[in-house]
Amino acid sequence: MKKKIGFAVAMVLVGLALLSTRYYMVDLPVWHFFGGGKGPDPVTLHLQGEFVESNLGAAEEPAGSLTVRMIAQQFVFVPQCIVVPAGVPITFRITSADAVHKLSFLGTNYGLEAVPGVVTEETFTFAKAGEFKIPCHEFCGAGHYAMRGHLKVVPRDQFASLLPGERRTCEPR
């Protein structure tokens, strides 16, 4: 009997260890994986919802705040070049279309996890104008090492003059 109880406890411990590893791997609470379809479906991002391609980029919200919507996918970030004003809190909303990716804004201590089926939301403020590279920081496949986005932080007054009323990016057109 004691042996059986000991075995059960050991199995529970192994289970918890597995769950906590999973938690560590994606930096998200375990219960995100038991929700059952709360987030956007990674394979139909382009058909409906907030991640359709015409809605990607920096959007001004009615309250005056700024939201940047992005998709991470093998092996590019979309939009690949994002432009934001300096000194303003910016909300990033990002999801993945396939594997787990991670953005790290080189030169800052900001980072973001992009997980399929989950929208990661994080608010950052970039104090000074400048350019940052955004390499993918989580191994995502054969082209991982060349997966890199760009972030341009411009002065506030300059940002206002960029294509008002549209989703702003700095993609070449």
Next chain:
Amino acid sequence: MSHASQGVRLRIGARWPGTLLVLLAITLLLSGRDSSAQKENSEPPVRIPSDVAWTEETLTIISRGDAFRGLLLARRCNHCHGEEGFSSVPGFPNLAGEDRLSFWKQMQDFRSGKRTSPVMQGIAEGFSARDAADLAAYYAMLPTASDPQDNRSFPQSMSDSARASMAIRLIVFGDGQRGIPPCQSCHGPVSYVKGAPPLATQNGAYLEEQLEHFSNGDRANDINVRMRSIARQLTAEEKTAVSEYYGAGHGPGVNSR
């Protein structure tokens, strides 16, 4: 008994006008709210690149393709794309060994007008989703080995062999500084991504034209702006180099399939 049921019927009948009025009021309220919400936000118009998504249903339709039926249907394609799936004109794509998913998706996009082509849009209208799956199964089976008997334009020598090193760099390593992933990480043979066609036996002139269309937005049916993001960053010389390198049959993956 009959009296009672009549009474019930009458009572329900008497409630109808009131119910209708309430429903009408709710409808008016809802429609009013919708229109005011649309006025407040100046949302950009929604653009959908392609109606195809790699859902389970789509993958099932494609996997049920019948190659023998495809063989019979392919008579309509042979004139331009060749008896063996290799076209005699460099501007037309080769279909031998084509990836089933990407073939099916392009046919659907031609049909829905998401990808424009004066020739292919008319032809694709004649093929149902099942026909496209059958054709995809057939072309995926065709061998890509060279055949001197066949009238094909496929291996075309490069116009400037000095561009080969530039092409190899992009195909094998990409460009990490600009964020251009290597071609072979999605188009094979290193790894494949759903909807990315193999390029090892594709015509160079066709590839160059498509890269040009992706970069200037004439072709915009790639899911989640993937290929457009990459093509926009390539210089004109790089597009030529990569296309001609694949078109010369030097691209990786010729013998691996």
